[in-house]
Structures are given as C-alpha cells and as structure tokens.
Amino acid sequence: MNDAENIQLSASQPLEERVNNRSQRPNSPAFKAFMASNWAPADTTLPPRDAVADHAARRRLAISKLFKGERLVIPAGPLKVRSNDCDYRFRPHSGFAHLTGLGLDHEPDAVLILEPVAEGTGDDGGNHHATLYFRPLAARDTEQFYADSRSGEFWIGPRPTLAEFEARLGLPTAHIDGLELAITKDVGAPEIGGISIRLVRKVDENIDALVDTARYNTARDPENLDLEALDALDEKLPEALSELRLHKDQWEIEQMQIAVNATVEGFADVVRALPRALTHPRGERVVEGAFFARAREEGNELGYDTIAASGNNATILHWTRNTGQVNAGELLLLDAGVEADSLYTADVTRTLPATGTFTDVQRKVYQAVLDAADAGFAAARPGALFRDIHTAATTVLAERLAEWGLLPVSVEEAISPDGQQHRRWMPHGTSHHLGLDVHDCAQAKRELYLDGVLAEGMVFTIEPGLYFKEEDLAIPEEYRGIGVRIEDDVLMTADGPLNLSAALPRTPEDVEDWMAGILRDADAAS
Numbered sequence: 001m002n003d004a005e006n007i008q009l010s011a012s013q014p015l016e017e018r019v020n021n022r023s024q025r026p027n028s029p030a031f032k033a034f035m036a037s038n039w040a041p042a043d044t045t046l047p048p049r050d051a052v053a054d055h056a057a058r059r060r061l062a063i064s065k066l067f068k069g070e071r072l073v074i075p076a077g078p079l080k081v082r083s084n085d086c087d088y089r090f091r092p093h094s095g096f097a098h099l100t101g102l103g104l105d106h107e108p109d110a111v112l113i114l115e116p117v118a119e120g121t122g123d124d125g126g127n128h129h130a131t132l133y134f135r136p137l138a139a140r141d142t143e144q145f146y147a148d149s150r151s152g153e154f155w156i157g158p159r160p161t162l163a164e165f166e167a168r169l170g171l172p173t174a175h176i177d178g179l180e181l182a183i184t185k186d187v188g189a190p191e192i193g194g195i196s197i198r199l200v201r202k203v204d205e206n207i208d209a210l211v212d213t214a215r216y217n218t219a220r221d222p223e224n225l226d227l228e229a230l231d232a233l234d235e236k237l238p239e240a241l242s243e244l245r246l247h248k249d250q251w252e253i254e255q256m257q258i259a260v261n262a263t264v265e266g267f268a269d270v271v272r273a274l275p276r277a278l279t280h281p282r283g284e285r286v287v288e289g290a291f292f293a294r295a296r297e298e299g300n301e302l303g304y305d306t307i308a309a310s311g312n313n314a315t316i317l318h319w320t321r322n323t324g325q326v327n328a329g330e331l332l333l334l335d336a337g338v339e340a341d342s343l344y345t346a347d348v349t350r351t352l353p354a355t356g357t358f359t360d361v362q363r364k365v366y367q368a369v370l371d372a373a374d375a376g377f378a379a380a381r382p383g384a385l386f387r388d389i390h391t392a393a394t395t396v397l398a399e400r401l402a403e404w405g406l407l408p409v410s411v412e413e414a415i416s417p418d419g420q421q422h423r424r425w426m427p428h429g430t431s432h433h434l435g436l437d438v439h440d441c442a443q444a445k446r447e448l449y450l451d452g453v454l455a456e457g458m459v460f461t462i463e464p465g466l467y468f469k470e471e472d473l474a475i476p477e478e479y480r481g482i483g484v485r486i487e488d489d490v491l492m493t494a495d496g497p498l499n500l501s502a503a504l505p506r507t508p509e510d511v512e513d514w515m516a517g518i519l520r521d522a523d524a525a526s
Contacts, residue, residue, distance in 0.1 A: 008236040011085075012020070014483065015326075019084065019085045020172075021416040023389070025321055025420045030256070032143065033146070033258075035146055036140070036141035036142075037141075037151070037286050038345075038393050038475065039098060039140040040139075042137075042140075042161075044163075044332075044396060046163060046167040047129055047164055047167055047168050048167075049167065049170055050101055050169060051251060052101035052170070052251055052342070052345065053101055053168065053169050053170040053252045054170070055101065056098070056099060056101035056169065056171075057123065057124055057170060057171075057251050058113065058124075058129075058150060058249070059077045059098055059099055059244060060099050060123065060124075060126070060130050060221075061123065061125070061474075062124045062244055063077055063099065063114070063240060063241065063244065064114060064122060064123070064126035064128040065126060065127065065129075066238075066240050067114075067116075067118070067127075067161055067198060067237070068127040068188065069116045069127070069195075069196070070113060070116055070195070070196045070197065070198050071113065071114070071116055071183075071187075071195050071196070071198070071199070072097060072113065072114035072128065072197075072198050072237060073111060073112075073113055073183060073197060073207065074093070074095055074096050074111065074112040074113075074114075074200050074241075075093060075096065075109075075110070075111045075200060075203040075204035075207045076092040076093055076096040076097075076106075076107055076108065076109065076110040076111065076134075076203075076204075076402075077090075077093045077096070077108070077203045077204050078090060078108055078109050078205075078206070079108045079109075079150060080143075082293065084099040084105065085149070086453065087150070089301065090105040090106060090108050091105070091255065091343070092106065092110070092341070092343075092354075093200065093203045093243075093302070094241075094245075094326075094424065094436035094437050094440075094474050095173050095200055095238060095241035096110070096200075096458055097343050097436055098114055098241065098244070098245060098436055099112055100132060100169060100171065101128075101169055102169070102483045103300065103340070103341050103342040103343045104300055104341050104343075105300075106124055106160070106162070107134045107135075107159075108135075108150075108151075109134065109135060109176060109204070109296075110129075110132060110133060110134035110135075110176070111132075111133045111176075111179055111183075111204070111501075112130060112132050112133075113129050113130070113133065113179075113182050113183065114128035114129070115128055115129050115130075115131065115182070116128055117129055117197065118283070121352065127235075128341045129172070129175050129198070130171055130172065130175070131171075131172045132164065132169070132171050132172070132173045133171065133173075133174050133175070133176050133182065133410040134162075134165070134166060134173065134175075135151060135159075135162050135175070135176045136159065136160065136162045136173075137158060137159040137160060137161050137291075138151070138152065138153065140153070143178075146470040147209070150271065151408070152178075154287045154402075155163055155378075162175065164500055166313060173180045180210060180339055183197070183207070183211060184210065184213075184214040187214040187215065187218045187416060188218040189219075189220065191456070192220075196233070196281050197211055197214070197215070197424055198233060198234055198236065198237040198262060198343050199211045199234050200234070200238050200241070201226040201231075201234050201238075203499075204483065206288075215230060218223075219290055225283070228232070229282060231350050232447060234388065235443075238443045239443050239444065241443070242440075242441045242442060242443035243431075243441065243443075243444045243445070244383075244445040244446060244447055245435050245436065245440055245441050246441050246444060246449075246452070246456035246458060247455065247456075247458060248435060248446055248457050248458070248459050249457070250493075251436065252344065252459075253457070253459070253491060254343040254434070255340050255342040255435070256344050256346070256489065256491070257500055258299075258336065258340045258342075258498060259299065259303070259338050259339065259340040259344050259345055259346040260298065260300050260345075260348065260500045261503070262294060262295070262298035262338040262340070262346070262355050262490050262501075263294075263336065263337050263338045263346040263501070264348075264501065264503045264504050265294055265298065265334070266290070266291040266294035266295060266336060266338060267291070267295050267334065267348070267350060267504055268296075268518055269290045269291060269293065270287050270290045270291055270334055270352075271465050271514075271515050271519065272350070272518060272519070272522050273286050273287060273289075273290035274287075274326070274332075274352075274354060274355075274515075274519075275356075275519070277326040277329070277388055278326055278328060278354060278355070280325075280326075281325060282322075282323055282324070282325070283310065283324070283325050283326030283327075284308040284310055284322035284323065284324045284325070284326060285308075285322050286310065286322065286326070287306075287308035287310075287322070287332065287334065288306045288308045288322045289325065291308070291334070291336045292306065294338065295336075295338045295339065295462060298338060298434060299320070299338040299339050299340045299341060300339050300340060300341045300342075300343060302336070302337065302339060302367065303337035303339040303345025303346060303347060303438050303521045304345070304347070304438045305336060306322070306336040307319055307320055307322075307333065307334070307335035307336065307349075308322045308332070308334055308336075308393055309322075309324070309325040309329070309331075309332070309333045309334075309483065310327065310330050310338070310354060311325075311327060311333045311481055312326065312469065312480075312481040312483070312484025313333075313352040313424040313469075313483075314332070314333035314351070314467070314484070314485075315468060315469045315481070315482075315483035316386055316483075317427075317428055317467070317498075323448065326354050327351075327354065327356065328354060328355045329354065329359065330353075330481075331351050331352065331354065331358075331362055331482060331483065331484065332351070332352045332354050333349065333351045333484070333485055334346075334349065334350055334351075334354075334364070335347075335349040335436060335485065335487065336348065336349075336353065336411070337438060344435055344436055344437050345434070345435075345436070345437075345438050346434075346489055346500075347434055347461055347487065347489060348489060348501045349437050349463060349465075349486060349487030350367060350370075350484045350486065350487075350502065350511070351483070351484045351485060351486065352502055352511060352515065353512070353515075356479045356512060356515045356519065357512055358511075358512065359481065361482070362367075362390055363482075363508050365466055365468070365482050365484050366449040366484050366486075366508050367508060368396070368397065368400035369395050369397070369465055369466055369484045369485065370486055370507065370508075371398045371400070372394070372396040372400075372430075372464035373393065373464050373486045373506070375392040375393050375395070375396045375417060376389045376390075376392050376393040376430055376431070377463065377490070377497055378392065379391070379392035379393075380454060380462065380490065380492065380496070381399050381454065381456060381497075382454055382455060382492060382493075382494060382496070383453060383454065384453070384454050385451060385452070385453060385454070385455060386431065386449065386450055386451070386452045387450050387451060388451075388454075388462070389430055389431045389460075389462060389512045390430035390431060391415075391464070393413055393430045394415070394426065394464070395466060395520065396464075397422055397425070397426060397466060398411045398414045398415050398422040399411055401414075401422050406425075406474070406479075407421060407422060408421055409421055417501070425467055425468060426464060426465050426466055426467065426472070430459055430460050430462060430463060430464050431460050431462055431463065432460060433449070433458065433460050434460055434489055435459060436457050442461075454492050455492060456492055456494050457492065457494055458491075458492040459468070459489065459490065459491050459492075459500075460489075460490055460492075461489055461490065462487070462488055462490055462497075463485055463486065463487030463488070464484070464486065465483070465484055465485030466482075466483070466484050466486070467483045467484075468480055468481070468482045468483070469481070474477075484524055486506060487500045488500070488502070488503045488504075489507075
C-alpha cells in the first residue's frame with residue numbers, strides 16, 4: 001500500500017473510532033474464542049431487598065397519583081465527558097435516585113418508566129406500573145465484556161444484572177434494548193386513544209429527542225405542534241419530584257445524619273492538616289484535599305465543590321479555586337459536605353482561626369454571625385414560614401452593623417424592602433432545603449418553598465454570614481479581609497429544629513477548645 005492509499009484509508013476512518021487507534025486491541029477469531037472460554041460461572045445468588053425499597057415505592061405511588069393516565073419518563077442521565085475519552089464519575093439525576101432508591105454510580109443511561117394502567121390497579125394501588133430499563137452486566141462470552149471501556153466488566157468491574165436490581169429494589173427491570181418501544185408505543189392525543197408523555201427534560205438528550213420525535217410523528221398537525229405547551233406539560237413532572245422531597249422520610253433522615261457525621265469527621269481532618277496548610281504555598285488545597293479524602297473514604301463523593309477560603313478569599317461566597325495560602329492570623333472559612341453512598345449530602349460551614357485563636361475583631365464579627373444563626377434557629381418552628389428564618393437572622397446582623405457604626409441608615413430603614421443596605425455584607429439567603437441535592441427541591445413552587453410553612457420532616461440549612469472585603473472602603477480597616485459564615489443542617493421536628501451538625505462546635509470559645517484538643521492529640525500521636 002503506497003502513501004496515498006494510507007492517507008485515504010486514514011481519512012475514511014470515522015472520527016469517533018480514532019480514539020481507539022492507540023489500543024492495538026486484538027480482533028482475531030482465535031482471540032475472541034479464547035476470551036469467551038474458561039471463565040468461572042457467574043454467582044447467581046440474589047442480594048437482599050434494600051432498606052430503601054419500600055420508601056422508594058411509596059414515593060413512586062405519590063407521583064403516580066398526580067399523573068393518572070400519563071406515561072412518566074425519568075432518566076438517570078448519561079455519562080458526561082470530562083476530556084476526550086475520560087468521563088466524570090457518574091451521578092444519576094436526583095429525581096431518578098429518589099424514585100428508584102439507587103445511589104453510588106448506578107446506572108448510566110438507565111430510565112425509569114411509569115406506565116399508566118386503569119385507576120387503582122397499578123403498583124401498590126396506584127395508577128402506574130413502574131419498570132427500570134438499564135444496560136445489565138454483559139456475559140463473559142461477549143465482546144462487550146472486554147472491548148467496551150465504558151460498560152465492560154474487564155474495564156470497569158462488575159455491574160448488576162436485571163435480576164439483582166429487581167431483588168434489591170422490588171422494582172421490575174428490563175433491558176435497555178426495549179426502551180425505545182416502551183417510550184414511544186401508543187403515543188398520541190388521549191382524546192383519540194393515545195397516551196400522553198411527561199418527561200424530565202435536559203437530563204438525557206437522547207431521551208429528549210426520542211420523546212420529541214414520538215410527539216411529532218403522532219401529532220395530528222405536526223407543523224403546528226405547540227412546543228411551548230409540551231414544555232409546560234413536561235415541567236410539571238420535575239416540579240412534582242422536587243416538591244415530593246420537601247418532606248423527608250425516616251430513611252432519608254438517617255442518610256442525612258450519616259452524611260453529616262462523615263462531614264464532622266472531615267472538619268476534624270482539616271484541623272489536623274492546618275499545620276501543613278500554614279507552610280504550603282497552596283494551603284487552601286491542603287485543606288480541600290484533607291476533606292476530600294474523608295468524603296471518598298466515608299461516602300460516595302463531595303456533595304459539592306469544597307470552599308476552603310482563607311483571609312480575604314473568605315469574603316468570596318463561592319471560592320472553590322482554593323489556590324490561596326493559609327496565613328497565620330487569618331480566618332479559614334470551610335464550607336464542605338460529604339455525599340453519602342445514598343447520594344444525600346451534608347452542607348456545613350465553620351469559620352476557623354488558622355492558628356487556633358480568634359483576634360478581638362474576628363471574635364466580634366464571629367459572635368455577631370452566631371447571634372444571627374441563633375435567631376434563625378429561634379424563628380424556625382413548625383407553622384412558621386421558611387422566609388421567617390432569613391428575616392430573623394438578617395435583622396440581628398443589621399442591629400450589629402448599626403452598633404458598630406457601619407450602617408448608613410437606621411436599622412428600621414435597612415431592613416425595610418426599600419432599604420436592605422445591611423445586605424451589602426451578606427447578599428445571599430440564610431437557608432435552603434437540603435437532601436439529594438445540596439440545594440434540594442429547587443424546582444418547587446415559590447409558595448411551597450420560600451413562602452412555605454415549616455413542617456416536620458423538612459431538612460434545611462441555617463447559614464448567615466458577614467463578608468468584609470479588603471477593597472471595601474465603606475468600613476474601617478480593622479474589619480477588612482474578614483469573612484465569617486456559620487452553617488448548620490437542621491431537621492424540623494414536631495418540637496422544633498434539631499441541629500444535625502451540632503457535634504461541630506459553634507461558639508468561638510468552643511471552636512478554640514476543639515481545635516486545641518485535636519492538635520494536641522495529633523502531636524501526642526506523632
């Protein structure tokens with residue numbers, strides 16, 4: 001073959017196949033036959049039913065009751081490319097995880113379908129039969145076993161079989177090869193005997209396209225298909241899934257505490273790492289790494305990118321570059337959370353003196369934020385409004401700012417809707433719901449979230465702060481470069497708020513004592 005023929009052959013190779021040019025994978029019949037032989041038989045012992053299975057079934061029933069007669073399509077989502085042929089660790093969509101009970105990295109490309117049936121004849125007396133479609137473990141006599149770097153057992157390890165997931169989840173399963181038919185069959189206007197679909201959109205582009213094509217092909221007037229109306233139809237499903245998570249069941253509460261407990265240990269790990277962080281040019285990365293190790297040891301992942309912000313970086317609300325130094329005399333704002341294997345995440349913040357002791361002005365600012373947090377706790381009672389927590393906390397901050405001579409107006413004018421001058425130093429909200437997402441229930445209606453009534457089973461944060469930037473000429477120099485936030489994870493009970501993260505100290509004196517004890521024990525062990 002001459003050079004011209006080689007060039008032509010290379011140009012004809014599909015672009016998506018060229019990533020494998022480096023692999024030199026054997027492809028001979030002899031190799032394939034040898035690879036398919038002499039493997040131990042697969043273990044067909046079925047696992048026990050997961051503790052979450054009954055809870056997930058009740059969640060599916062609640063959704064089923066809301067959408068009688070409609071096919072519901074909830075994708076897990078595909079793998080996402082980080083770079084070239086390297087994927088991020090898979091994390092399913094939270095609505096999918098909530099309705100199936102699947103955590104960890106299960107299961108790329110899976111889709112949960114709730115198929116409508118006659119009213120009251122579905123699963124647990126609901127209006128649907130649920131089926132989980134996914135790509136199961138390939139047999140060892142198939143090419144997928146050794147040739148598919150995304151799903152083959154030789155590359156990524158064992159995956160569940162259909163029977164294993166069905167046993168664990170109490171949920172019928174089917175091979176993903178049957179997914180297209182399951183989504184598209186009998187689609188059409190209900191008034192002419194068709195089935196209407198609701199889809200959680202923007203999770204899996206392939207599923208979006210499949211549903212859109214089915215709707216177009218079965219529309220009576222495809223050229224005038226009302227896409228806005230269909231989008232509005234679909235939006236009701238993620239809205240309902242979000243609102244379902246506003247109240248956590250007992251299993252979810254247990255998972256939240258598991259995530260918080262691991263997070264508390266991660267904060268202690270950070271304190272142990274502070275002596276090294278103080279000597280490293282990227283001390284914030286030392287802090288980040290110490291917490292990340294705990295998240296991977298005890299949980300699935302970080303619930304979100306860690307904020308390890310020292311000095312003036314602590315006044316940047318979402319500082320996640322973590323490229324700065326940790327200097328003696330500075331405050332370190334650590335906002336971090338472990339995501340448990342169940343995918344429920346903690347979200348905790350503490351502001352720590354880098355060398356173990358607050359200066360007088362740091363202590364004054366810290367105490368003001370703590371007083372605001374305590375006011376938020378006092379306002380958090382069953383029957384109160386979610387927004388009352390924010391009002392209580394920020395009113396205290398306005399009062400402290402006025403006492404220090406920093407407010408340009410009275411407290412009354414500042415806290416009025418037309419004022420809000422105190423928010424210069426805390427422009428974020430005080431609370432958000434917490435669960436499978438760090439900002440959980442994000443698609444819930446305003447009247448159920450911000451204007452919602454606090455009720456038993458809700459889990460949310462209380463996290464006031466004050467942020468005095470070095471560049472802020474509206475404040476005296478002594479305050480500049482100080483950022484403080486205190487954030488706890490809170491369960492609303494019938495008797496009031498329960499602080500799930502209470503194991504971490506909150507008062508400045510307790511923080512100092514806690515840090516001193518950890519460092520003393522570390523010195524004794526070394």
